[in-house]
Amino acid sequence: MLEIKDIEKLAKLARIELTQEEKESLLKEVDPILGYVAQLKEVVSSVGETKKAGELRNVTREDSLPNETASNTEVLVADMPESQNNYLKVKKIL
């Protein structure tokens, strides 16, 4: 069973602000879903963990510049919430 403090921890990890009301409703919604997906443990313990998931293969490309320098600057800067002299503007970190 999850508790409110677990939801708070997850919200912090996920960088989402939640109201008290939202925390409570999330707790009520997430718990039954976790209960439902818990059946997977039994399935796997009955077949063993020998199965490997997915097929892995390498996909590589030539190590070169995919775009010409500055070819997308204008459109990318236009989408920024705040910018200055073609730089993304964020709050002071240190």
Next chain:
Amino acid sequence: MIDLKNLTIKKAHEALMKGEYTSVELATAYLEQIKKTDGDIHAYLEVYSDVLEQAQKADEKIKNGEAGMLTGIPISIKDNILIKGRIASSASKILENYTATYDATVIEKLKKESVVFVGRTNMDEFAMGGSTENSAYGPTKNPYDTERVPGGSSGGAAASVASDEALVALGSDTGGSIRQPASFCGLVGLKPTYGAVSRHGVMAMGSSLDQIGPFGKTVEDVEILFNTIKGQDKMDSTTIPDKKDKGDFVDKKFKIGVPKDFLNIGGIDESVSKNFQETLEKLKSLGHEIIDIKLPNLKYSLAVYYVIVPAEVSSNMARFDGMRFGKRISGKDGIEDYFLSRQAGLGKEVRRRIILGTYVLSSGYYDAFYNKANIVRELITEDYKKAFEKVDVIITPTTPGPAFKIGEKSGDPLKMYLEDIFTVPVNLAGVPAISIPSGFKEVDGKKLPLGIQLIAKHSGEETLFAVSKSLLGEK
């Protein structure tokens, strides 16, 4: 007057080539229909202001003898697919004013054909949902009964075609988001083989499951669109080489598998069961062979899906933080900017899946949930592989019931998830599947469409088209 109701790509193409009408006249007919019906339906988040200019360019191409099959064909695009210079919001507040900086590969291919992009269609926010009720811009209504949902997440795409506000549409499908709305709106909808169509330029939801696919009124329309957008792409490393089924499908008799054990899962509407039986009878009468098959692990599909999807969602949604693009809500410092922007910009279902995904991927739980889900996913894939040694296609209903009422299931996420029971396993295995109309259920004097899902092995789209055409009597 152009008969939009019975219009197909081929018919429109022939009329355009013969000069019966121009692309501008065709686009005008659709714009007039939108004016008439979209106030009620709300299929579109935006109808583009340059539709007629696009049509003019198509007309020039036709005049110069450079036209292809799709030149001048009006198509709607789901709001999570990027068209350079146009807004793409994924029906989310956080991308309300986001302008796409490049074309998705599928859009590049359609532009080469000079299609006419009519507008961007409504959806569940970031494709998370099965009813289009999770849109930040209000729900889309089902054209067959405006008190009901059109399905989702590509609900706007389906509604746009079903109400003749576009000839065809592109949507995306992660767990049924093309097939379920196609079924609810009486259309044909295809979820291609994973990797058949490039995902470059579609906003990622569940990256190991997402595929872009077409909607149309006929199998042929869907086939034409699919053949245009498919193909390996260096911008999406998961795309696969084009492997066409070999052989002649004309008048071929197919082996059709029915997974009886899986269909007895319960919760299936009586009208759907009856309709399904009638479809089997019809297939038999057409000379196809019905074979019982077993897919024993498919009953775990939803449990697998609701671990893998939130896990991939929580990773994919991390980029929406109000920093480089999208809505930024200013707090006291940079970290608080993240918290506030994501609170204000992301809707309830999106946040629920992020929290759930963060949990199943967190230290100590990763093995208990995510790894286990991947192991069972492999078992499901093997079930299909074994079945396709014996049969050409597998048949199920597309959904357990017809379109439900707006608000009927939105309070209970688990109940909403159960809607996807027949469609989700297909995405987990990466095989292709198509939903085709199979009849109606009459409720309160309204005819609600029902759908049948056909599933083939990897790269078996041609087989799906052939069986679908046989069943629908399309030449």
